[in-house]
Amino acid sequence: MLKYIFKRLLLFLPTLLIISLVTFWLGKIAPGDPLESLPGIGGMDNGLQVTSGDYDRAYKQYGLDKPLFYFSFTALAQPDTMHRIPGRYRQESLSKLVDQYGNWELIQNYSHSLEDLCAAIEALPAKADKDTKIDIRRSANQLLEMHKDIRIESKINSLSEKIVTGGDTLINNQLTPYIRRLSANYTAIKQNPKHLRRYIPVIYWHGADNQYHHWVSSFLKGNFGLSYRSGQPVIDRIRTPIYWTLIINLISITLVYLLSVPLGVFSAVKKDSLSDKIITTILFILYSLPTFWIGTMLLVFFTNPEYGMNWFEGAGLGNLPSSAPFWDRFWETARHLILPVFCVTYSALAFMSRQVRGGMIEVLNQDYIRTARAKGLSTNTVVWKHSFRNALFPLITIFARIFPAAIAGSIIIEQIFNIPGMGRELLTSISSKDWPVLYTIVMLVAVLTMFGNLIADMLFAFVDPRVKF
């Protein structure tokens, strides 16, 4: 047994490795700059952040200036140091320039001259015309994130027009050499393309100092990283959500097991009777009813004074201050939890009861049950001792899937009823590109599923002595 468990645990490793690689990769190819949602970094003006020191600092703090993985597999034309350039949009525009022309040295020159121009604009004395300064600064910053020939051309032209013929001699004197160099460098890129280099594949080796390595190694140590959204540790972000999701799901799972077993067994024993038909039909209907619809309908009809049926509390968890007496807060929360718990429970209940019924019917048709009946055992003994034990298997299989499914299943309920649980945390972290939080949730769910499967296999052996490892 121990040997078997050890073997299974060893098999977890490759699966987890692949899951971690896939989630990491998904997070990296998702569009958009996640740091934008960090308070103090993301501004209204996208163009301005690139040069601001705050952004560069955050970029370093989150380790984004490191290579992504142990190695990278790209074209010879692409440089191996692209990751050092701060700003996702800048990296992408440079990389797309390389994709078009393949001459990194010249593109690098162009990029440097553009940076110099930006710095020179920043360093303009205060006497310079303010409006023109803001205007050209915006243009230059937009240029940093451009990669299409037509647009770059027209941008450079309009920039040099503004600088050279803008009328402000100060700006003219200070910036003309920079814009000349920029323009010359860009023409050089277009005149000397190296297309062959784009077709030769290379592997760049980056070593262990990369983002994936840092993430996985600190994850294994229990440090889940910092949230992109708020800058606080991920573990602090997900502590409360886990608490609420656990509460809702523990209540509902208990209810499901308490109700589905008697329901399923009853309707299996009384197969084809009227009560069985009624129960089966109701369960089938419940099984097909989409949870999110029922949730919305309950919220519409039973919490709204307009229909005169506002028997339950609305969305949220109530807003009693934490100084209120414990029992007041308890009842307030409990009243708010009735509808969400009902929604999570009913669909699982329908599914489970159908499984129990199916399993029981199959067992009740077996010969040994007939024998048991024939030798005069009471119905209770036959049903609960001889049949139920053998009908337990579907219950066990489902038990393995309960916890991960609970997190996935409560996404919608938490969203509808506005409960700060794991599902809602998942949704908000997806919409705000908070990848560290998302990685953590996905990995936790994966680990839970695999442990659930392991426990289920062990329970099989416990229930059925024929199963051996």
Place this chain on the structure above:
Amino acid sequence: MFFGTKRRNETINKLIEEQTDQSYWSLVGKRFRKNRMAVWSLRVLYVLIFIAIFGDFLANEKPIYCKIDNETYFPVCKQYLVALGLSKWEARFVNTNWEDQKYQSVIYPFVPYSAKTLDLENNNKAPFSKQEVKSRHFTHWLGTDDLGRDVLAGLISGVRIALMVGIISMGVATIIGIFLGGIAGFFGDDQLSSSLLRLLLNVLGIPLAIFWGFGVRSYTLLEKGSAWQWIWSIFIVLLFMILLNYITSILERFFPPKKMYKVPVDIIIMRLTEVLTSIPGLIILLAILPILDETSIVDVMIIIGLIGWTGIARFVRSELLRIRNLDYIEAARSMGFRPLRIFLRHAIPNALTPVLITIAFGVAGAILTEAFLSFLGIGIPTEEVSWGRMLFNARNNITHWWLAIFPGIAIFCTITIFNLLGQGLTEALNPRTSN
């Protein structure tokens, strides 16, 4: 007398049936027909398919037939030609709204509104409430939303999307599932062997093919990515792999391999399904969808299919594990057919029947998933009118019950139909479980 003849005819028919046809499919059909609920679901499904195909003739702001200034038009039919680029709208239709035309005679569809038609005079109307319409025919029978869009028209256009979700996503899932599950089950861990040379070249070749097919062309694909560019990329990858294997065959002829290595395809594919099933599909979907910058509804369908094949694969695998030991496969082998031919022509077709059950349940799941995603407002463009999207809009004004009730009932009915069909198929195909 009357009842007597009926019973006699029935008995005669039954006897004839039993005598004539005892093939597998006729037995399955007979068992399926016994299940009244499943038969009825099938009939409702036919109706839904009809609505999906002829939805434009049932709910449309354009008339089916109309006569203006002594000229006859068939605007609904013409709409298809215009969409295909074969024809253009006359100036009068471009300049004037459909409702403001001066018709001499006109035949409107059953619902004279499209799903996206805005009727701003009648917004937020409940069913059977007083509405400012030209005639009874123009009543919004199931009410309107805050922009005056007709709920019934939305439901009709939603049928098409729901069925398309089912067909496309399960189509993708079925193809992948049958292929991978079939390979895993038929070849197992010890049937497929290859020389070290071929193995190495293939392992090295796949990244290279992807590099030349997609990596090098990433700029073209992303900037002016038409469907043809993507197909061309896939073609490059396939061409490269075929060439590589052809060259390997030639090399092997000159340097015959000394030792063959077994490729454990079963373990590899089963690990893959384990990875996919370790994370709830919904979470994978939610993590994948933001990656695509602009998602069309077809993208969402394909992605639902791409992560939903594991169930089918397992089904096919277990079926093929049984089939590959049957005598007729042995016979085919002894006749010297190549493994690939036996796999495709002899083994796979016999494993397909149980897949039907998974597909029926899978369609229900896919429709539910799409509705769920639209309800969350993730991944599906906002202008698309699907049932889930209608529910999503209903959340904004929850006092308007008709906006939430009807799409919900539509989703519920469709899912129920497919669940009942799945159940009927299960009972028809595995007679043992029903008794």
